[in-house]
Amino acid sequence: MAMSYYPKEGGTLWSDLSTEVVIHTLEVYSRFSFDFPYPTAISLNAGFLGGMEYPMITFNGPRTTLQDDGSRTYSLAEKRFLIGVVIHEVGHFYFPMIVNSDERQWTWMDEGINSYLDSVAGREWDAEIPWGVEPRYIVDYMVSQTQVPIMTQSDSVLRLGPNAYSKPATAINILRETIMGRELFDFAFKEYSLQWEFKRPTPADFFRTMEEASGIDLDWFWRGWFYTTDHVDISLNRVYEMRMDTENPDIDYARQRETEKALPPSLYIQRNREEGRQTWVERNTDVRDFYDDNDQFTVTNKERNSYNSFLEGLEDWEREVLDRAVSEDLNYYILELSNEGGLVMPVILEMEYVDGSTEEMRLPAEIWRKNATQVKKLIVSQNELLSVAIDPMQETADADIENNYYPRRIIPSRIESFKSEGGGSLIGRDVMQDIKTELKTDEDDEQDN
Amino acid sequence: MKMMSRTTSLSTILLRGRPRTALLAPLTLLCCLMPGLSAAHEQKTAVTRILFNESTGNIEVMHRFFIHDAEHAAGVVFGEAQNLMESADSRKFFSNYVINRFAIAAEDSGGETTQLNLEYVGEEIEGQFLWVYQEAKQLKDLSALSVVHVALRDIWPDQANLVNVEKDGQIYSLSFADSVESLRVEL
Numbered sequence: 223m224a225m226s227y228y229p230k231e232g233g234t235l236w237s238d239l240s241t242e243v244v245i246h247t248l249e250v251y252s253r254f255s256f257d258f259p260y261p262t263a264i265s266l267n268a269g270f271l272g273g274m275e276y277p278m279i280t281f282n283g284p285r286t287t288l289q290d291d292g293s294r295t296y297s298l299a300e301k302r303f304l305i306g307v308v309i310h311e312v313g314h315f316y317f318p319m320i321v322n323s324d325e326r327q328w329t330w331m332d333e334g335i336n337s338y339l340d341s342v343a344g345r346e347w348d349a350e351i352p353w354g355v356e357p358r359y360i361v362d363y364m365v366s367q368t369q370v371p372i373m374t375q376s377d378s379v380l381r382l383g384p385n386a387y388s389k390p391a392t393a394i395n396i397l398r399e400t401i402m403g404r405e406l407f408d409f410a411f412k413e414y415s416l417q418w419e420f421k422r423p424t425p426a427d428f429f430r431t432m433e434e435a436s437g438i439d440l441d442w443f444w445r446g447w448f449y450t451t452d453h454v455d456i457s458l459n460r461v462y463e464m465r466m467d468t469e470n471p472d473i474d475y476a477r478q479r480e481t482e483k484a485l486p487p488s489l490y491i492q493r494n495r496e497e498g499r500q501t502w503v504e505r506n507t508d509v510r511d512f513y514d515d516n517d518q519f520t521v522t523n524k525e526r527n528s529y530n531s532f533l534e535g536l537e538d539w540e541r542e543v544l545d546r547a548v549s550e551d552l553n554y555y556i557l558e559l560s561n562e563g564g565l566v567m568p569v570i571l572e573m574e575y576v577d578g579s580t581e582e583m584r585l586p587a588e589i590w591r592k593n594a595t596q597v598k599k600l601i602v603s604q605n606e607l608l609s610v611a612i613d614p615m616q617e618t619a620d621a622d623i624e625n626n627y628y629p630r631r632i633i634p635s636r637i638e639s640f641k642s643e644g645g646g647s648l649i650g651r652d653v654m655q656d657i658k659t660e661l662k663t664d665e666d667d668e669q670d671n
Numbered sequence: 672m673k674m675m676s677r678t679t680s681l682s683t684i685l686l687r688g689r690p691r692t693a694l695l696a697p698l699t700l701l702c703c704l705m706p707g708l709s710a711a712h713e714q715k716t717a718v719t720r721i722l723f724n725e726s727t728g729n730i731e732v733m734h735r736f737f738i739h740d741a742e743h744a745a746g747v748v749f750g751e752a753q754n755l756m757e758s759a760d761s762r763k764f765f766s767n768y769v770i771n772r773f774a775i776a777a778e779d780s781g782g783e784t785t786q787l788n789l790e791y792v793g794e795e796i797e798g799q800f801l802w803v804y805q806e807a808k809q810l811k812d813l814s815a816l817s818v819v820h821v822a823l824r825d826i827w828p829d830q831a832n833l834v835n836v837e838k839d840g841q842i843y844s845l846s847f848a849d850s851v852e853s854l855r856v857e858l
């Protein structure tokens with residue numbers, strides 16, 4: 223039975239929400255783990271700031287404010303906090319009260335895993351509420367220089383909040399949404415919950431069970447997120463454009479000539495022309511010879527013969543491949559990426575083409591397997607590439623957004639964009655107060671005048 | 672799951688003699704704090720970015736607080752409940768409180784110290800966070816910063832504030848926890 227105990231100070235904040243949130247939490251957590259095995263689940267209003275969990279009972283803080291007219295009100299922030307704290311504390315019934323990890327040794331195993339799952343339950347309660355585990359919010363902590371890895375015995379952890387709550391919760395959300403995919407992750411996570419229900423898992427049990435149940439090698443992920451203080455920062459440094467040679471001299475030499483012509487003309491020669499200065503050769507045409515009508519790109523039969531013997535030397539399948547490649551005439555690009563933050567992650571690319579179309583490409587983290595700091599990626603496309611963005615949905619906690627774009631974009635600082643928006647977004651309006659304003663009529667205007 | 676039924680207000684706890692006057696509110700709050708409380712989400716932590724913005728020539732200071740933390744703090748400081756999301760006045764109150772509990776002293780190469788004249792820029796809400804902005808002109812000769820940051824830490828002993836100083840692509844972190852009130856960083 224889901225229950226709530228509260229004094230009159232709880233008001234409608236408690237009578238309308240608390241028990242409903244307990245039920246919702248049990249439904250979501252049971253879906254991701256196992257059926258709640260106990261007969262009661264209690265949310266008790268304790269009137270302090272925060273919440274505290276025990277098996278089957280939770281103490282949760284938020285209360286209403288008594289107004290002069292005797293009514294009891296609460297702010298939007300207080301309402302959101304109540305929902306969040308009840309989900310979180312009830313979630314502890316599962317982690318660590320049933321999946322009984324040792325919170326004194328490894329706080330992240332209950333707080334991190336529970337914060338991950340409370341964010342899932344929160345989003346399923348009301349998607350309009352910002353639940354705050356969006357990966358970008360952990361960046362300030364992850365780039366900071368005074369950190370210890372998540373895998374630090376709890377007595378030695380610095381700043382328990384981000385270390386044991388939000389960083390592991392963000393990591394597990396990323397593991398689900400970006401690395402493993404929901405289907406595999408949810409299966410593996412349920413397996414972890416079922417295997418370790420009423421037992422005492424250690425971090426290695428969590429890491430191993432997630433890998434074995436999903437069949438995915440996640441060693442690199444645990445190492446980066448749980449055993450180091452590295453952060454995510456993948457930079458797209460250059461994009462090279464390439465064209466495939468056809469080997470046919472009549473085509474390739476002509477292209478090379480065009481490439482050379484496309485270079486800007488010599489400024490010095492241009493200035494001579496502007497001065498009306500004629501060259502000796504222009505003034506004395508009798509010195510012109512063969513080389514004035516032919517350049518290094520002139521094709522002779524020597525090149526054509528060697529092209530023909532090259533074709534004859536090809537196997538049938540090789541000839542087919544060459545013919546197809548020549549007729550397709552695709553665009554080839556090499557993307558030069560570097561790992562600036564140290565933490566290995568998948569590379570999510572959004573390509574924008576000249577014809578206005580876009581394409582998403584997700585390169586798994588294994589792209590860094592042979593070189594964890596620099597990597598090149600070949601992109602072959604029918605369309606001409608205009609720009610590339612890394613992690614356009616900001617799902618990887620990439621710390622430096624500026625180097626995610628090629629060509630580079632100017633990213634204003636928070637204060638710069640705050641000022642350019644005229645100081646404060648629309649959410650800063652006092653709607654509850656403003657809504658009392660009466661509409662002005664023409665008569666009012668006349669009176670004003 | 673089948674055992675569940677909805678029971679609201681099954682029993683009611685009446686707290687007798689709960690102080691209602693504004694002045695007593697901070698005291699009550701502090702008394703009720705228990706060590707080892709498990710907070711929903713990660714509360715009682717704030718982040719401040721100090722950015723040397725080369726394109727504007729300013730030192731930008733951006734404080735990020737959990738709205739819920741900030742709202743309770745504002746309630747304690749001003750003696751009555753504040754609604755940070757609904758009321759621009761409440762937000763200004765809170766910003767004013769922060770500005771008075773944060774300071775930067777700049778040290779030049781000769782060891783001369785001047786307190787930066789941080790101007791209030793504004794504040795805004797982003798998701799579950801409240802940002803408070805300040806800025807100052809950059810100094811030509813700068814070798815170290817001393818930062819004082821006691822915002823919320825004068826209200827809750829377990830409040831921890833992280834300050835990241837970002838200059839020339841480098842990040843220098845200052846961690847305000849336990850009894851630390853002032854920290855110095857060489858740039």
Ligand SMILES: [Zn+2]
Pocket residue numbers: 310314333336709710711
């Ligand atoms: Zn907790």
